Amino acid sequence: MLKEYMFYDQNPLEFPLDESIEVVNTTQNLTSKYLVSNVKTDNSYLYAPEINYYVKNSEDVISDKIHNVKKLYDARGVSLDFVDDIELSQSVGNKLVVICLDEHSDFIEEAKKRDFVTLVFNPNHILEVSGCIGNLHVSFLKDQEELEVVCDQIVWFEMPKIYTQKVGMYDLNVLGLEKIIETLCSNVGEYRYKHFITYDSQTCQYHERKRADICTECVGVCPSGAIIKIDSKKHLQFSHIDCIGCGACVSVCPSSSLDLAQMPFDAFSKMSSFYKNSIVLLIPSKVDFESLDLKLPKGVLPLVIESKDALNEAHFMTLLQTSTYPVLFFTKALRGAVLEVVSLVNEIFQRKYNKQAIFTCKDEIELQEACKNIQAIDACSYGINQEGMSKREIFSARLAHLVGSENLGTITTGKIAHYGNLKIDDEKCTLCFSCIGACNVKALTAHPEDNSLRFNPSLCTSCGYCVLSCPEKGCISVVENELSLEPKYFIQNIMAQDELFACQECGKEFATVKSVQKIAAMMAPHFRNDPRKMATLYCCAECKPKVMFGDALEKGFAK
Ligand code: SF4
Ligand code: SF4
CATH class of the missing domain: 3.40.50 (Rossmann fold)
Structure with a gap:
């Protein structure tokens, strides 16, 4: 029989638990299967490491403890649908x-x-x-x-x-x-x-991109050689057996192609909704909870994360805008991508609210000190349904809300964050849309309704593949390592636009004015300005033969 929650009572509890939680005093010979439990057991689908730690260390009053323990079970429970926990x-x-x-x-x-x-x-x-x-x-x-x-x-x-x-x-x-x-x-x-890692080749910036090795960041950071690039095919190969689940590859992946199998972003999003109006203490799962001597001040709820190295700006922004409190992050040291992310989010909150967003603490003294300085940031509250959205899309939507109509300036980002901008020379762009085919994160889009090429800078990973794909030399250039906190950074801006050219024979619109002019300029010397040949350049595909062979067609030579 499937029951909701199980609590294995190793030490006598000082307070009662919600009735949805069955308290057992042994994990042997259980006849029920549970959704979530406070210990690792074959009888439950999910293990919630936060629960024992909270029960043992929280300084909340009893009524809050009863409520919060149930919340911690619920938070883990919602992640079940998203977790890939199959044993191979x-x-x-x-x-x-x-x-x-x-x-x-x-x-x-x-x-x-x-x-x-x-x-x-x-x-x-x-x-x-x-x-x-x-x-x-x-x-x-x-x-x-x-x-x-x-x-x-x-x-x-x-x-x-x-x-x-x-x-x-x-x-x-x-x-x-x-x-x-x-x-x-x-x-x-x-x-x-x-499996510790899931991979989506559709958005990967290495996968089958033949023009250049645009990105192999994950290969470079993997400490166990579990990711190999096959240059002949431009495919990545994963050895899940060798993966140690550190999450380093997830944090450096600019296009959200990689995610944690045990706590994918969708699971994290759902879980964070249970931390509304609480101060969140993020704790990496590698911490030894049994020996962790860290009292939880009143109002602080722990959230155990699979890997601290896999945290990105969308994780923090989701927690901040949901909890409306600064986030506490238990870590001995920060390095690499997560260090960049913490600095970036702190800088954003400093500019907007004049407040620190993330407090890192390595021991109880630092935790207590941080808690003294923590105040709610009610103005940052924002909720969206982010299921199925990429990390970039989530961060973009959340940051756009935070920025509102203000201009908070430009932040110089580190090299791992991959924020940037594009410059497109409207004069040179013929609207061939090769760049749109090259961009696999939907930063560049075509808009037939007004014949425009549009660009959303907040989605761009500044990979530069559009530059390589553009046939017009010097038309596109990438500005790297900057993130603008102004409204236009988060919307689709018109970068190039043109009128449609109507066929001079039948009047059907078949190409843009600039592309017709460009081809005509290129072909004129080859056609030696022959008026009939030149006229074909201004016609649609159906009318070209008529213009070129008009007399012959009429006389029946076409057969
Ligand atoms: S880091 Fe991401 S985009 Fe880059 S190669 Fe790896 S999976 Fe692809
Ligand atoms: S717009 Fe260009 S540089 Fe930006 S992500 Fe797309 S292809 Fe890469």
Whole structure:
């Protein structure tokens, strides 16, 4: 039977819980399946790490605690529809490649005793290792010939750094004999793993963009080599087994092509609606909650996030405009993309409300200090239905509301945020719309109703692919690393516009004036200003043959 919520009561509770929460004193032999529980158990679909931490550490009064515990269950519960939590497996056999210069016979003997079939290689002959645990491909040189063996796991003495995070590849010098044998043995059989990352190739700025390597940011930041780019096809390849779920790739992806499988943005959006009028304390899930000694001041509600490195400006803006309080962020240190994001959002709130938006705190003293300075920012309240919207679209809509009709100036952003602007030379643009085909984040759009090319700067990732696709030299240029806090940054601005040209024979409009003039100027020298040939340039496709071969057609030569 499916029940809503379960609370495993390890220590006697000091207050009652809402009746939708069943309190149990064992997790063994439960007959019900629950939606959310406060502990990891096979009997519940979702684990809410916030609950035990809140119950143990909150300084709220009892009536608020009862209400807030229910809220925390509800918040986790709504994420179920969006979470990709399917467990996958890879079979792992006993073929072991050992890469070493010296004998290391003690290790090899030990491995053989555990039924591993070993094959030993000299590291100087190894070219490359690819694949994943259970299916690792080792390319090597033998008598100047390139060969390959497939194995299940690899032990490499003094392993190159690029492989150190790969599952199924271990360095004896790092782990030691006992630990390495134990790890190798525990992997044999079915190796279970989950997807941490989801990927949408439609918006990826590397995928099948043949003109140039526009973006490979995720490949560069992945610490475990789990993302590989296949240049011949311009495809990304993900090894979900090797992904450690750090979220670094999600935060640097300019076009929202990557998301966390365990807490996708849609789930985060839904969850944040339960934090309305509360002060949110963001805590990364990697924190050890059992030993976390951090009292929660009154009114503060914890929200555990999968990865702090995956937080972007849309996450913070959603929380700020929903809770209407500054956000507390528990973190020892900020770096990379999330550091840029925090600075950007703080700068925006400083300019608009003269208030700090995000307080980072690494211990209880900093948390208490931050709470003393926190006041509601009622004016920032804003709600939208952001289901299915990309990070850029969400941030754009929310920031547009914050800016309103004011001009708050321009912010110089870091290189990871990828905000910018475009300049398009209206004189040069022939409205061929090649740039629209090149832009996969819908920053550039065609408007047939007034023959215009429009551009929404807030959606642009300043990737520059439109520049490469434009046939008119010098027509488009990209302004990088700036975000303008003025209304026109968030709307579709007309960048180029033209009249339609009517066919001089039948009067049907078939192209823009500038494109007809451009082709005519190009073709005139080739046609040596022959009046009949020149006239074809001002006709639609149907009328061209009539103009060119008019007499002949009338005399029946066309057949
Ligand atoms: S960071 Fe995003 S846009 Fe860039 S290559 Fe990776 S998935 Fe594609
Ligand atoms: S408008 Fe141009 S630079 Fe901006 S995202 Fe689209 S293709 Fe890239």
